[in-house]
Amino acid sequence: MGTSSFSFEKIRNGVVLAELGGYGDGPYCAKHGAGAALVMLGTYIVDAGDSVPYPAHFVFKPGRSNYARYLQEHIGIARASGTQVGISVISVNISDTLEFLKVVQEAGADYASLCVHSTMKMFLRVGLGSALCRRENWENLRKWAKEILKAAQIPVIFKIGIHDTPDTIEAVDVIADAGIPIVHINVGNTGPGSKGLAMLERLRSKCPFLIGGGGVKDIEGARRVLKAGADAVAIGTAAMKDPDFCGRIQNLLTV
Numbered sequence: 001m002g003t004s005s006f007s008f009e010k011i012r013n014g015v016v017l018a019e020l021g022g023y024g025d026g027p028y029c030a031k032h033g034a035g036a037a038l039v040m041l042g043t044y045i046v047d048a049g050d051s052v053p054y055p056a057h058f059v060f061k062p063g064r065s066n067y068a069r070y071l072q073e074h075i076g077i078a079r080a081s082g083t084q085v086g087i088s089v090i091s092v093n094i095s096d097t098l099e100f101l102k103v104v105q106e107a108g109a110d111y112a113s114l115c116v117h118s119t120m121k122m123f124l125r126v127g128l129g130s131a132l133c134r135r136e137n138w139e140n141l142r143k144w145a146k147e148i149l150k151a152a153q154i155p156v157i158f159k160i161g162i163h164d165t166p167d168t169i170e171a172v173d174v175i176a177d178a179g180i181p182i183v184h185i186n187v188g189n190t191g192p193g194s195k196g197l198a199m200l201e202r203l204r205s206k207c208p209f210l211i212g213g214g215g216v217k218d219i220e221g222a223r224r225v226l227k228a229g230a231d232a233v234a235i236g237t238a239a240m241k242d243p244d245f246c247g248r249i250q251n252l253l254t255v
């Protein structure tokens with residue numbers, strides 16, 4: 001699917017409830033994402049035999065029968081937040097990821113996100129997770145983008161971090177050139193004068209739609225992220241602490 005087929009107006013200048021593994025299931029998103037523009041259900045790790053530090057109901061073995069019912073149910077519940085719903089997916093295996101994406105789409109999600117953010121060993125060991133942003137793994141990054149785009153009928157987000165700063169800026173070019181319409185970057189700290197804000201400024205206009213976040217604690221923080229060049233602002237920890245936070249910030253951004 002090409003970038004031009006989608007409109008992102010519903011989420012532009014809005015709040016995204018960031019994915020929180022171990023927390024971000026349907027009921028969490030309905031409560032903590034109420035009033036936001038988009039809620040991201042927590043990372044669904046398609047377990048290929050490795051262990052991950054999340055409660056059992058966030059971890060699925062490959063195969064649609066292991067997660068189809070969960071996705072139907074939790075997307076439905078998350079919709080009670082009145083927002084668009086996205087789901088994060090990551091697996092060590094591309095065919096398992098694509099199957100998961102298919103079921104996510106059947107379950108009615110509006111967005112899917114590939115977690116290129118993880119620093120878990122099981123991903124780094126095979127050049128995935130945040131390692132995908134490293135120059136030596138860009139061929140694989142392109143391959144994952146291409147395969148995912150072929151299967152995607154909904155907009156796909158690539159979520160990255162700033163673990164490999166020198167390569168990160170160019171990795172965004174690689175992702176955008178491959179046709180992925182949205183990059184979500186966790187820059188860690190978005191305080192005034194921070195490196196995170198400078199990073200967002202450098203990424204401005206590099207991809208069709210940029211979600212930025214990291215350490216947003218108040219409306220000033222959200223405004224700084226948008227002013228620096230993000231098209232939407234992601235919030236994780238502050239929303240976890242205060243279930244009304246996302247809705248409040250979204251309201252303030254709208255007026």
Ligand SMILES: Cc1cc2nc3c(=O)[nH]c(=O)nc-3n(C[C@H](O)[C@H](O)[C@H](O)COP(=O)(O)O)c2cc1C
Pocket residue numbers: 018019020021022042043088115117118159186188213214215216234235236237238
């Ligand atoms: C408890 C916790 C769990 C998280 N789990 C995930 C995850 O599963 N996948 C992911 O991409 N990011 C995950 N993150 C990162 C958040 O989505 C977000 O990008 C990050 O916390 C920065 O935003 P914040 O400072 O507003 O929390 C997690 C963060 C926290 C605090």
